[in-house]
Each structure stands twice: as structure tokens, then as C-alpha cells.
Amino acid sequence: MARPTMEDVAAKAGVSRALVSLVMRNAPNVSDERRTRVLCAAHELGYEPHAMARSLASRTSTVLGVMVSDLRNAFFADVVEGLDAAAEAAGFHLILNTGGRSPARERSALKSLLSFRPAGVILLSPVVPASAIEEAAAQGPVVLVSRTSRVQGVDTVNDDGEAGSALAVDHLVSLGHRRIAHLDGGVAAGAAARRRGYQQAMRRHLLHPHIVRSEHTDTAGEKAVHELLGDPPLGGLPTALLAGNDFNAVGAISALEEAGLRVPEDVSVVGYDNTSLAALKHISLTTVDQPRTEMGRLAVEALLERVRGERAEPVRHLLHPSLVVRSTTAALER
Amino acid sequence: MARPTMEDVAAKAGVSRALVSLVMRNAPNVSDERRTRVLCAAHELGYEPHAMARSLASRTSTVLGVMVSDLRNAFFADVVEGLDAAAEAAGFHLILNTGGRSPARERSALKSLLSFRPAGVILLSPVVPASAIEEAAAQGPVVLVSRTSRVQGVDTVNDDGEAGSALAVDHLVSLGHRRIAHLDGGVAAGAAARRRGYQQAMRRHLLHPHIVRSEHTDTAGEKAVHELLGDPPLGGLPTALLAGNDFNAVGAISALEEAGLRVPEDVSVVGYDNTSLAALKHISLTTVDQPRTEMGRLAVEALLERVRGERAEPVRHLLHPSLVVRSTTAALER
DNA sequence: TCTATTGATTAGAGCGCTCCAATCATGTAG
DNA sequence: CTACATGATTGGAGCGCTCTAATCAATAGA
Numbered sequence: 001m002a003r004p005t006m007e008d009v010a011a012k013a014g015v016s017r018a019l020v021s022l023v024m025r026n027a028p029n030v031s032d033e034r035r036t037r038v039l040c041a042a043h044e045l046g047y048e049p050h051a052m053a054r055s056l057a058s059r060t061s062t063v064l065g066v067m068v069s070d071l072r073n074a075f076f077a078d079v080v081e082g083l084d085a086a087a088e089a090a091g092f093h094l095i096l097n098t099g100g101r102s103p104a105r106e107r108s109a110l111k112s113l114l115s116f117r118p119a120g121v122i123l124l125s126p127v128v129p130a131s132a133i134e135e136a137a138a139q140g141p142v143v144l145v146s147r148t149s150r151v152q153g154v155d156t157v158n159d160d161g162e163a164g165s166a167l168a169v170d171h172l173v174s175l176g177h178r179r180i181a182h183l184d185g186g187v188a189a190g191a192a193a194r195r196r197g198y199q200q201a202m203r204r205h206l207l208h209p210h211i212v213r214s215e216h217t218d219t220a221g222e223k224a225v226h227e228l229l230g231d232p233p234l235g236g237l238p239t240a241l242l243a244g245n246d247f248n249a250v251g252a253i254s255a256l257e258e259a260g261l262r263v264p265e266d267v268s269v270v271g272y273d274n275t276s277l278a279a280l281k282h283i284s285l286t287t288v289d290q291p292r293t294e295m296g297r298l299a300v301e302a303l304l305e306r307v308r309g310e311r312a313e314p315v316r317h318l319l320h321p322s323l324v325v326r327s328t329t330a331a332l333e334r
Numbered sequence: 335m336a337r338p339t340m341e342d343v344a345a346k347a348g349v350s351r352a353l354v355s356l357v358m359r360n361a362p363n364v365s366d367e368r369r370t371r372v373l374c375a376a377h378e379l380g381y382e383p384h385a386m387a388r389s390l391a392s393r394t395s396t397v398l399g400v401m402v403s404d405l406r407n408a409f410f411a412d413v414v415e416g417l418d419a420a421a422e423a424a425g426f427h428l429i430l431n432t433g434g435r436s437p438a439r440e441r442s443a444l445k446s447l448l449s450f451r452p453a454g455v456i457l458l459s460p461v462v463p464a465s466a467i468e469e470a471a472a473q474g475p476v477v478l479v480s481r482t483s484r485v486q487g488v489d490t491v492n493d494d495g496e497a498g499s500a501l502a503v504d505h506l507v508s509l510g511h512r513r514i515a516h517l518d519g520g521v522a523a524g525a526a527a528r529r530r531g532y533q534q535a536m537r538r539h540l541l542h543p544h545i546v547r548s549e550h551t552d553t554a555g556e557k558a559v560h561e562l563l564g565d566p567p568l569g570g571l572p573t574a575l576l577a578g579n580d581f582n583a584v585g586a587i588s589a590l591e592e593a594g595l596r597v598p599e600d601v602s603v604v605g606y607d608n609t610s611l612a613a614l615k616h617i618s619l620t621t622v623d624q625p626r627t628e629m630g631r632l633a634v635e636a637l638l639e640r641v642r643g644e645r646a647e648p649v650r651h652l653l654h655p656s657l658v659v660r661s662t663t664a665a666l667e668r
Numbered sequence: 669t670c671t672a673t674t675g676a677t678t679a680g681a682g683c684g685c686t687c688c689a690a691t692c693a694t695g696t697a698g
Numbered sequence: 699c700t701a702c703a704t705g706a707t708t709g710g711a712g713c714g715c716t717c718t719a720a721t722c723a724a725t726a727g728a
Contacts, residue, residue, distance in 0.1 A: 003451070003473065005714055016678045021716060029675060051449040052386040053714035056683050063429075071418075077411040084405075084432045093446060095397075096417045096430040112427060113386040117337070139337065218614050247614070254616035277611060280552050280581070282588035339684055350708045357685060363705060387684035390713050394686095 004045040013041035024049050042184070051093075056115075064303060065113030065121040066096045067106060074275055075292060076124050079145060082296020083122060090304055092119065101320050103128050114139055120303040123147070125189050141306035143299045146189055148316075155302040157295050157317040161193025162200065164288040164321035168242050168270040169201035171286075171323055176332035177240040177268060178207055181213040181233070183224045183252060185244030194272060198242055208235065216244050221251025229259055239267060239332055246271035246278045249285055253328065264330035274324050284327040336376060338379040347375035358383050385427075392397050398637060399447030399455040400430045401440060408609055409626060410458050414628020417456065424638055426453065437462050446537050448473055454637040457481070459523050466469075475640035477633045480523055489636040491651040493624040495527025496534065498655035502576050502604040502622055503535035505657055510666035511574040511602060512541055515567070517548040517558045517586060519578030527548070528606060532576055538585075542569065550578050555585025563593055573601060573666055580605035580612045580621055587662065598664035603608075618661040 006024075010017040015034060022030050023038040041047075055061050061318050064087055068076050080096070087094055097113055099106030106128045113121055120141035126133070136142050144156045165182075172180050182198040185191030197210065202209040210233045214224040221243055228238070243249035249271030253263050261267050271278055274289035298317050305311040340358070344351045349368060356364050357372040377383075389395050398421055402410050414430070421428055431447055435438030440462045447455055454475035460467070467485050470476050478490045499516075506514050516532040518581050519525030529545065536543040544567045548558040555577055562572070577583035583605030587597050605612055608623035632651050637646040 007714080018678055018680095018716085019676085022677090025716085029677095031676065034676085048449050050390075050444065050451055050714055053390055053450065053683090054716075055452055056384075056390055056685085057714075058717040059683065059716085066430075071405075071411045072408070074406070074408060074411070077405045077408070080406050080430075081432060084430070088431070088443070088446075093450070094430050095419070096428050097422070098415060109422070111382065112422075115382050116427070117384055117386065159545050196579075218616065222615065241708095247610075250614055250616050276581075277614075280584055280611075281556065282552065282584050341684080351685085352687085352708055352710095353706085356707085359686085363707095365706065370708080384684055387713090388686075390683090390684040390715085391687080393713065 002108070004047045005048075005050070008045055009038065009042045009047050012045060031033060061117055062092050062329045063095050063116055063117040063118040064092050064300070065110075065116065065118040066094050067099055067109050067113060067121070067123045067126060068096065069099050069101050069106070069125045069127060071098050075146075075290075077274065078292035079124060079296040079299075082293035083300055084296075085185045086297040086300035090300065092300070092304070099126065099128075101127055107132055110136055119307045122303060123146055123300050136321075141303050143303045145295060145299050153312075153314055155299075155306070155315045155317075157299045157302065158319065159190070159290040159295065160197075160318045161190045162197030163318075164272065164290070165194045165197030165242065166204075167321060167323045168199040168272070168288055169205070171325065172240045172242070172268060172270065172329065173205050173207070174331060175240075175268065177234075178332075179210075179235055179238040180207065180240040180242060181210040181212055181228060181238035183212050183221060183241060183243045183248055185216045185248070186213060188216045188244070191244055194244060208233075209295070210238065214244060214248055216248055216255075218247045218251030221248035221253075222255040223251075224248070225252045227256035229255075237267075240329070241267060242267045243269060243271050246275045246285060246287055247274075248285060249287070249328070250277065253283075261274045264328050265333065268329040268332075270323075270329060278324070278326070286329040287324050288321045289324050290321045295319055338381045339382075339384070342379055343372065343376045343381050346379060356632070365548075376566070395451055395453040396426050397429050397450055397452040398426050398634070399444075399450065399452040399545045401433050401443050401447060401457045401460060403435050403440070403459045403461060405432050405434050408626075409480075409607065412626035413458060413630040413633075416627035417634055418630075419627070420631040420634035424634065426634070426638070433462075434461065435519045436462055439520060441466050444470055453641045455668070456633050456637060469520065475637050477637045478583050479629060479633050487646075487648055489633075489649045489651075491629050491633045491636065492653065493524070493629065493655055494652045495524050495655075496531030497652075498622040499528045499531030499576065500535040500538075501655060501657045502606070503532060503539070504603060505620075505659065505663065506574045506576070506604065507539050507541070509574075509602065509663060510668060512539075512666075513544075513567075513569055513572040514541065514574040514576060515544040515546055515548050515562060515572040517555060517575060517577045517582055519550045519561050519582070521545060522550045522578070525578055528578060542567075544572065548578060550581060550582055550584030552581045552588075555582035555587075556589040557585075558582070559589035559593070563589075572602075574663070575601060577603060577605050579607045580609045580619060583619055583662070584611065587619075598622045598662050599667065601634070602663040602666075604657075604663060612658070612660070620660045620663040622655050623658050624655045629653055 006017050006020045010020045025036050097109035101108045122143045125146040137154050142154045184195050199209045212224045214220045249269050271285045271287035274287045278285035278287045340351050340354045344354045347606045357369050431443035433443045456477045459480040471488050476488045518529050533543045548554045583603050603619035607620045608621045612619035612621045
């Protein structure tokens, strides 16, 4: 026997299908007597409304399309948690895709999401061209996370990479450091902002920026330190390092220690992302924390504001990171 | 203007709605001439079929409900990646929920998923009682990942925790170790199997198991080592440790090193899970790897076999882990 | 007494699609 | 030629629901 429908409940409760519909949406103007009768019948039959039929008939959707470029990245997994919590609280559901950082796959993933006519779409660090985003935006509200874009009518939620780097530099300067190098994340998402923030902060303190091209991996961090030690900048070896992310920082630390330099006594190191890695006592890395779950929450909030028609102008959230000071930074010994 | 419907495409192409439907499902027995005409019209209008309407009309679903107990756990994030890849390849979509390890929240999350009448449901390490799983199973196929259950008609996909521990113990024994302790994961999911596997493997080698109650965190690993050092077992301090997971192992290592013991020269340590942590050169932890993405793939496969009616008997996949030997284990020096 | 007024209830159309059965072309054998 | 396949095309019902407008009952006002 198939799952019961509204018709079955109506028959059992001896009312019309429309009344059942009203009760299921707990509309006002239904007598208590009928309401309980319908509710009982529904319960006895194990009836649950059919979300898709409801969506089709009401021409509204409770589904939010989410495309994640890479779920393996703990950052996005955390954002999705925030997304889900906020969506659930508002009675919405997530339909989720991964794009694998391939424009072609992401494009088809996006198309796939749109075929469900979601209330809106949230894209986490997409690599698709702006045109694809524009197309999606023509179908409904779009929120971009960890990606900026000037597409009309698209909201964005980003972490303020510049501010994060500034926070780190300020911290190091306050500890007396003046020769601070940056191990940069290359083309990785967000790396440009971090680099910019570093440069600006250094100039603000009237210090010379020194950037070593690197990547967001521990081996790249090691390699960068080797380069630095092999070919020190004019002013001498840096006394502090701002790594592109935590993995890079850990690599840098192990290379420093191998070279006989102590962290933080000889060199201070700051990471970025506050991954679970950084929190390990064994590593205890000073790092920049981004409010990841909060980013998810804000993304849903922005989307729902549009869905509800409460706002039409685009909003661009730039979230403030915070510095988590642990044991890899110390005052400069003179 | 609203999104175009099949009707619009039919009008534009000068054919009936039914023909458009046939073309969209690329059914046979449609003349090439009409097919291209419909396809052109659809393309010009930017028409895409409405997945929910399609689902409602065809009484079939391309949606798989997925409930994840905790997405922040990298293990599940990886499984979801596998899930998504397999689902996409088969033309299915994921609708995803998180349960936050709370039975109440999970229950409502599950209900929520079922309201979409998915083709089936996949639960990742759910904490809901068997009755809830039974209810879900009454509505359609259910696959359990990282949770065993004897519920009728439910498939399960698990990593073989016993085999993993055995692998680790065998490795240590082959290196000459005989006093091997286990830092156990307590009530964490999967910990019991790992403990069992350790005990069985030790007995098989005619060795005395020694279990230290611990948890899946680095601080717990440290604490466990302190206990071990403060109150050594009868036969003397262990020369090798099998930790409950990688975090625990890292904590154990730092406690050992603090106590002046070298890893692996004095004590070998094996982790479990092969997290990104273990792969860091700085840590380079020997650990047990579970085929996470593969687990996701198998879960979808099992589900779709049921959906397609290819199988009725329950299947219980037990995936074989493998040992990743890195630098925290070495032959016992005598 | 009759008409408004209000609140509770329901019939019926329709959301965008699929699917069955019916129809309409063709060609092919009798 | 007619009869009959065979393949291409279409009308129309219906998936499970919502929503508008209509209906009905009950009370209040004149």
C-alpha cells in the first residue's frame, strides 16, 4: 500500500481535502474540533505532507541549492554546518552538490540544483565564470561565499582576509618584530587578500614587506623556509613569519626547527584558518580564526531576506576574523 | 516573466506537450526533425525541466536523503564526497541534513528528509533508536553508514575496525614489539570494534592486551600516556602504542616526548583514521586508513540496487582498512 | 423578519510534468 | 485497393498538493 495522501486523511476525518490542507499548514480559522479530528486521522494513518507536491502547488520552494567546491576542505564543511543550522531553523532544506573545483562540473552541478527550482542558491567558493553566476541569478537569489563578484543582485559573504593579515602583523609588531615575512598562498582562494593585507599593514608600520611565493601545504611551507634561509633578504633573516594558512605554517615550523632555529624564541610563526591542527597542544599555533559557521548563517540570512522580498539591494558581508594567540609567537629577544 | 514550461516549448516548436516530454527524456521513436526542433526551441527559451514536477508526475524520485551526524568530522565530509560523486554519476541528487548527534534533532531531520519522498535514505552514524530507522525503512530503502543494525531490510556500510586494529598490531609485532598498549576511544563511534580487534590480535599473538581508557582527542592521548608512565603495567612500560585515532596519537606522542622518550626509537605509535594531520611531514604518523570515499560510493550503490529492485536481501559491507606506514613506528631495539 | 457580517468549510481549477490510450501517418503484404 | 502492421504524435487524466472563489452556518443589526 502506498503512502497515504491528503485525500485519505480527509476521508478518514470526514472532511474535505482543502480543510486538511489548512490544518497541515496550521492556518487560522479552523475550528478546534475539526483540527484535532484531522490531526488524529493524519497521525493514525502516518500521514506526512509531500514536500514536492506542496512546492509545486504553492509555487514556492523550501529548498536551498548549495554548491560546495570541495567538501573535504574543513573550512567548507564548517560553513555547510552553519548553512544547515540556519536553514533548518527557518524551515528550509539543503540540496547539496560538489563541484570539485572544475568549472565544467560546477556548471552542471549548478544546473542540476536549479532544476529543483530552489528558493535560492548558495555557492561556496565557486570557480565558474561570472556568466554562469549571472545565469543563476536570473532564476533567483544567489549568495556567493568566499568569492567576490560584481554580478548584479548577488550577495556575497567573505572573510576579511586583509583584516586577518593586519591582525597578525599588528600582533607581531606589538611583540617587537620588524622583519616579518609572508609565505604567500599563491593562487589559492583568498590568498590575494591575505597578501594585500600583509603588505598594507607592513607599510602602515613603515616596515618592508617581504613575500615568499608558496602554497597552502606543509611541504610548500618547508620549501619556502629553505629558500628564505638560503637566500636571506637584505635586512637579514626575518624574526617572524606570517604563513598563508595553518598547513603552510606547520611546514615552515618544522623546517625552521630542522635548521636549528627555535619557535618562538628565534622565530615567531602565525598561521591562518585556525584548523583543528592549530589547536593541538603539540602544535599550539598562533593563527587567524574566521567565523566559519557564522558565515554559513549569514549566507542563509541574506538569501532568505531576498526570498521574502525584504531586501533588493545587494549586500556584501565581510566578516571580521580574530587572532587566536597560542605558543608560536613571542616577544622579540634583543 | 516566469520560467518557461513545457507548454511554452511545445508552442514555440509547434508540437504537443507530450512530444516535448518525450524529447526531454530522450525517448526513442521521435523523428530527428522534431527532436531538433524541440531542442532548439527549448534552448532558445532557456527551458530546463522542473525536477519536482517530473518527480511528482512520474512517481519516481531522483533525490537521495542524507543525514550526517556531524559534518565537521572530516571522516563524514569525505564520505559525503563519495556519496555525491556516485549519486551524480547515476543521475541522483543529495538532499542533506545534519543531526548534530542529538537523537531528537536527528529524528526531525530524518522526518524532514522523508517529506521529500526520496528514492532512499542514507544515514551517516546516526544516533537515533532502531525504531526510527525502522520507520524510515518502511518508507523506502535505507542504508546505514558507520552504524550496525539488525533492522530488517536495511543495508549497512562499515569500516572493519577490528581488521584495522589487527593490521596495526600485526605491523608492530612484526617489528618485534610485544608490549603493545591500546589507548581506547571510549564510547566514540567505532571505538568498540577497534578495541575488540586489538584484543583479539594480541591474543592471537599470545600477548597480553593492555587497555588504557581514553578518548578521541589529543589531550586525552596525553593524559593516557601520563597515566601509563605513572602506573606502568606489570610487564613493564609498553614499547608500542595503538591509539584510538590520530588526534589521540598526536597527544600521546607529545606526552612521550615531554617525558624524554623518543618516537619511534623508544616507543612506536600507531594512529587511526589517516587524517590530513597524519600526513604532515612534521608528524608523519603511521596510521590506519579507511576507504572513506569508497564507503560513500558503496552506500549509494547499495541504495540504488534496492531502488532499481535488483536486490531485496540486505547487504552488509565491511570495508577493509589499510595500514599507512610512516615514521612513528620502528623495529624494537633490543 | 430580512439582510449584512463574519467565520468555517468546500468545490474545483491548476502547478509542470508523465504516461496511457488513442490517433494519425506511412509503408507493406494480401 | 483494402487490411494491417509499425512508428510518430497527441489528448487527456492525474501525481499530491495549494489557492481562489463560492457556499454554508450562525450570529448581529435594523
